[in-house]
Amino acid sequence: MSLALVFPGQGSQRPGLGAPWRADPGWSLVERASDLLHRDFEQLLLDADAEQLRSTSPAQLSTFLTSLLVWQAFMVLPSQEVAVLAGHSLGELTALVAGGILSCDDGLALVSARGDAMQTAAELAPGAMAAVLGLDDDAVERICAGLEDAWPASYNAPAHVVVSGTVAGLAAAGSALRAAGARRVLSLPVGGAFHTPLMAPARDGLEIALREVSYAPPAVPVLSGVDVRLHAADVPGVLSRQLTAPVRWRQVVEALPAYGVDTVVEFGPGGVLAGLVRRTLPNMRVVSLATPQDVARFGG
Amino acid sequence: MERSEVLQVVRDKAVEMLEVDAEAVQEDKSFVDDLDVDSLSLVEYTMELEDAFGIELSEEELADLKTIGAFVDLIQTKVPT
Secondary structure, three states: OOEEEOOOOOOOOOOOHHHHHHHOOHHHHHHHHHHOOOOHHHHHHOOOHHHHHHHHHHHHHHHHHHHHHHHHHHHHHHOOOOOEEEEOOHHHHHHHHHHOOOOHHHHHHHHHHHHHHHHHHHHHHEEHHHHHHHHOOOHHHHHHHHOOOOOEEEEEEEEEEEEEHHHHHHHHHHHHHHOOOOEEEEOOOOOOOOOOOOOOHHHHHHHHHHHOOOOOOOOOEEEEEOOOEOOOOOOHHHHHHOOOOOOOOOHHHHHHHHOOOOEEEEEOHHHHHHHHHHHOOOOEEEEEEHHHHHHHHHHO | OOHHHHHHHHHHHHHHOOOHHHHHHOOOOOOOOOOOHHHHHHHHHHHHHHHHHHOOHHHHHHHOOOOOOOHHHHHHHHOOO
């Protein structure tokens, strides 16, 4: 087996997402994160309700930590052949930690700064996001180009594009997309117009944090959803651009076979990426790991 | 189409697309409340069923559904006999 390890972004979190890991030796990661950032991550992963987990920063930190809990357990398994790593939006930072480019502590610091910066930008320019199903990329791009404040924000799978924009821009986009034949336009429970020019104000805050961390050469290559290339010299530049650029997840998935990947393994709750990979590459073997039992079964 | 045949397709597609066990897909259960399926996955799943049965399900019709049994009933009313 030659594996791609993939890490989800915001939207996969749910109440009690850390509970399966409470008794795992790897739980010390959560205690350490709480100490580093002076926040109660045990509460967030075990007791936070859906409302608390919807806010940008808690949503991102809880997803990041839970993915790393699963990944740590996976790394204890007899060695696996890992060809490449990738992550969806926030998950790209998780992938950079798993790939050895960022230390766990630096990754945590960046996720925290990124979440805060995005939340602040979203307060300056309130926005929303919606999944558009049943229209080609081209049609979605054409319609958004003709509108003031709506942009394609994530290419998730064939005929599945997320659009992002101001509340008014998204309402206009919704009508136009339905008129053009979209089968569904589904609002996503996120707090801002992520991956659009409206996130430009978040760059300053993130860039300060990007300058304060170190970047090691990758132990395993990490494919970026910003430009569908391997992370190399300019990791901070790519992460800064990521705030305002669409996530090219579908293109990342389509690139995996060229890296020799025959199995995609998702780390974290929800199984959202596993579904997107199945929709994009129907013949790819796909596994979703969320609990210690899942990991043990995979190690077989 | 027999109701049991509709239920079979609903169950098979749920196992395939939603990562749930076949035994968990019971008529008195809810995809969202009992099987923990997120709304986006559920929408993709209903689109797949529209294709499988050659029908259309409106968002209004779907919004009112509480249980998998009610979902099967709705599909059955749409499928040409």
